[in-house]
Amino acid sequence: MDARKPRLLTGDRPTGPLHLGHLVGTLQSRVKLQDSHECFIIVADLHSLTTRSRRDEIARLPNHVRDVVLDMLSVGVDPSRSTIYLQSGVPAVYDIAILLQMLTPVARLSGLQSIQDMAVNAGLGDADVPLGLLGYPVLQAADILMANAELVPVGADNETHVTLARDIAEHFNDAYGKVFAVPQPTVSATPSLPGVNTVAGGAERKMSKSAGNAIWLKDSPEEVARKVRTLPGPAPGESTGAPLFLFAEAFLRDADELASLRAEYDRGGIGFAAVQDRVIEALEKILVPIRERRAEFAADKHRTEEIIVDGTITARKVAYETLGKVRDAMGLENLWSGLVHATQSRAEERKKPFYHQKS
Structure with missing residues (x-):
């Protein structure tokens, strides 16, 4: 019998399609790890409610969920090797999260920069931050621990x-x-990617769905080129750390070519438009097969929904098994079973004939 593969959990919030930052941040690594790990990939719709809980926003979830899963499939996530599942379809996770909340100090959560950043991106003031957003990391912990994941690829x-x-x-x-x-967390060699200047100051922030400064994986070649060309060129000699060259570092696969491009730019031999051209060319080599796979899956009617349902059924079995172990360990299952046993005993006593009770 083959040894059990170590288990991995990662995923995305379905607040919109996935972008190049997701590709270099976690998508490429989860595809590589499919052979060596048992992969659980969560479509974290409950997490999306932390900042998008209005009725009209929830009504858009089915399309967002489908978009996110199509993007996963398009980059090479294989449903025969990875369990893709819908978070809200696994109710046992809610129970685990509540129990873990009892063990987590508020002070540990309120100081997290990531929660503050999410609140800012959602336009929430301190007084408007919902309990669900504050507890977001605990629910995330429940997702991870439900699957008994040993490895968690994440963005920085x-x-x-x-x-x-x-x-x-x-x-x-x-x-x-x-x-x-x-x-154990693992972070990509490119943990974040700068955005593009499709909005004011977009390249000064990391690429983000909510910031509106993203290049989507499903963008057309024309859209990709248009967005890359919004990236300004740094002054010659100042290429290090500039958004345009961070793109070059992320997508030019030949280290010698990258070094040559940087050196030529820094000595003034080429302008930033030539660097943009090279980035666009490199991106298209990556994105063409992604677009083709996406189109194939999208054309297969209801295949995406079938993948999500199959994966969610698998995740439910794992989650309920973990929940049972948690309740046993904490003594909660014994509490409940003791009450049930006492009630059953009382019912049995009531069924006894009168003369047995007198004897």
Whole structure:
């Protein structure tokens, strides 16, 4: 019998389609890890409610979920090797999250920069931050620990959340007995990508769905080129750290070519338009097969929905098994079963004939 593969969990919030930042941040790594790991990939629709809970926003979720899954499939996530599932379709995770909340100090959550950034991007003042947003990392920990994931590929902004999940797992295991695997985060060599100047100052911030400064994986070649050309060129000699050259570092696969391009630019031999051209060319080599796979999956009617349902059924089985272990470890299952046993005993007593009670 083959040894069990280590388990991995990662995923995305369905607040819109995925972009190039997702590609270099986690998508490429999760595709590579499919052979060596048992992969659970979450479509985190509950997490989207932390900043998008209006009725009209929830009504857009079906399209967003489909978009996100199509993007995953288009980059090479294989549903025969990865379990793609809908977070809200796994109710046991809610129960696990509530139990983990009891073990997590508020002070540990309120100081997280990622939560503050999400609130700012959603236009929420301090007084308007919902409890669900504050507790976002605990629900994320429940997702990770539900699957007993040992590895969690994340963007740089979520690394602290995996650290919190590690701390919760270790605290739980110490307090109640070994139930959870202790997860380890892994961050891409390109943990974030600058945005494009499709909005004012877009290149000064990381690429983000909510910021409106993204190049979507499903963008046409014309849209990709238009957006890349919004990236200004730095002064000659100042290419290091400039958004345009961060794109070049992320997508030019030949290190010698990248070094040559940078050196030529810095000595004034070429202008920034030539660098933009080279980035666009490199991007198209990556995006053409992605667009083709996306079109194939999109044309297969209801295939995407079938993949999500199949994956969610698998995730539900794993989650309920984990929830049972958590309840056993904490003594909650014994509490409930004791009450049931006492009630059953009382019912049996009531069924006894009168003369047995008198004897």
